[in-house]
Amino acid sequence: MDAPRSLNAGTTPTGPRLADAWYVLALGRELRARPLARMLHGQPVVLFRDRDGRPAALLDRCAHRNVPLSLGRLEGGELECAYHGWRFDSRGCATRIPSLCAAHPERSLVPSLATRERDGLVWVYATPGAEPTHEPHALAKLGSEYGEVTRVVEAEGSLQAALENALDVPHTAFLHRGLFRGAGRTNRIRAVVTRAADRVVTEYLGEPRPEGLAGRLLSPSGGLVTHHDRFLLPSIAEVEYRIGDENHVLVTAMGTPVDDARTRLFAVVRFRTRFPRALVRLVLEPVAMRIFAQDAVMLAHQAEAARRFGGEHYMSTELDLMGPQIARLLRRAELGKARVGDATPDAEFRREIELEV
Numbered sequence: 190m191d192a193p194r195s196l197n198a199g200t201t202p203t204g205p206r207l208a209d210a211w212y213v214l215a216l217g218r219e220l221r222a223r224p225l226a227r228m229l230h231g232q233p234v235v236l237f238r239d240r241d242g243r244p245a246a247l248l249d250r251c252a253h254r255n256v257p258l259s260l261g262r263l264e265g266g267e268l269e270c271a272y273h274g275w276r277f278d279s280r281g282c283a284t285r286i287p288s289l290c291a292a293h294p295e296r297s298l299v300p301s302l303a304t305r306e307r308d309g310l311v312w313v314y315a316t317p318g319a320e321p322t323h324e325p326h327a328l329a330k331l332g333s334e335y336g337e338v339t340r341v342v343e344a345e346g347s348l349q350a351a352l353e354n355a356l357d358v359p360h361t362a363f364l365h366r367g368l369f370r371g372a373g374r375t376n377r378i379r380a381v382v383t384r385a386a387d388r389v390v391t392e393y394l395g396e397p398r399p400e401g402l403a404g405r406l407l408s409p410s411g412g413l414v415t416h417h418d419r420f421l422l423p424s425i426a427e428v429e430y431r432i433g434d435e436n437h438v439l440v441t442a443m444g445t446p447v448d449d450a451r452t453r454l455f456a457v458v459r460f461r462t463r464f465p466r467a468l469v470r471l472v473l474e475p476v477a478m479r480i481f482a483q484d485a486v487m488l489a490h491q492a493e494a495a496r497r498f499g500g501e502h503y504m505s506t507e508l509d510l511m512g513p514q515i516a517r518l519l520r521r522a523e524l525g526k527a528r529v530g531d532a533t534p535d536a537e538f539r540r541e542i543e544l545e546v
């Protein structure tokens with residue numbers, strides 16, 4: 190095995206917190222008749238639909254005696270606390286206090302978070318009480334000929350570790366050997382990394398159709414793959430494959446930091462192949478879930494080791510194309526040096542390597 194050509198070592202603190210960011214907290218269809226308890230950056234949040242059917246988000250703590258509001262129930266688009274029955278609207282204002290004869294306070298008593306619903310996802314702005322400076326990420330528009338599957342998975346692991354995992358090519362031929370890559374002979378391919386103020390993109394050139402089960406199903410006749418991996422602030426990992434003119438797969442995974450050591454991924458998979466959608470789903474879904482299960486085990490071990498050693502420690506080679514770039518962007522965003530949605534190209538930056546997969 191060749192010695193690594195470039196090394197860097199150091200420690201990185203876990204859990205960058207971006208105040209000016211949207212995260213997906215739920216699927217639209219999850220907001221029904223009962224309040225939904227979720228976590229964002231270790232902070233409990235309760236989600237519900239207001240009287241107009243729009244999603245609302247409040248910190249999950251009753252202003253009166255701290256009881257989680259998610260234990261309560263919904264009454265006409267308002268949230269009723271399970272303890273004394275105080276009711277709150279989507280702004281966190283009390284609308285009713287049972288047994289109180291005097292007027293109740295008019296101002297907001299429970300901090301609220303801005304919400305948006307688009308593409309079947311419920312986005313929540315990270316900072317309670319703040320006016321968002323931008324809109325959440327919109328999924329690329331694709332035609333009606335595409336099949337679509339949305340899956341929500343949770344992994345023990347920091348947001349940074351989970352996003353790197355989603356965009357890390359070298360482990361696919363090793364950890365997932367035979368499922369995707371690594372089933373046949375290895376191929377030497379080229380990777381080109383470019384970046385903009387809010388994103389980093391790797392393009393893989395010259396990769397033959399992967400020999401694993403998933404690749405064979407997508408394109409039985411083989412062919413050359415056009416493959417892009419993208420990370421976009423604050424937490425979007427996108428993997429795109431094209432094989433020939435017919436086959437196109439776009440996976441958009443939106444990461445939500447549940448807390449410093451736990452990440453939820455909302456993955457929207459869209460695909461176009463010459464096979465019927467139902468067949469592709471039937472065959473590929475178990476393979477995809479098997480791949481994710483292997484990743485989840487590794488992420489949990491990684492997080493546990495970081496805990497035991499009191500922090501993360503990284504040594505990267507030039508093969509680690511995305512991880513250091515993701516860490517850099519998250520750090521810059523945390524410091525206010527990178528802004529979500531600023532796609533100004535970084536013309537000075539271009540990295541090109543060869544790798545074997």
Ligand code: FES
Nearest residue numbers: 251253254270273
């Ligand atoms: S604790 Fe919520 S109404 Fe008293």
Ligand SMILES: [Fe+2]
Nearest residue numbers: 354361480484
């Ligand atoms: Fe993986």
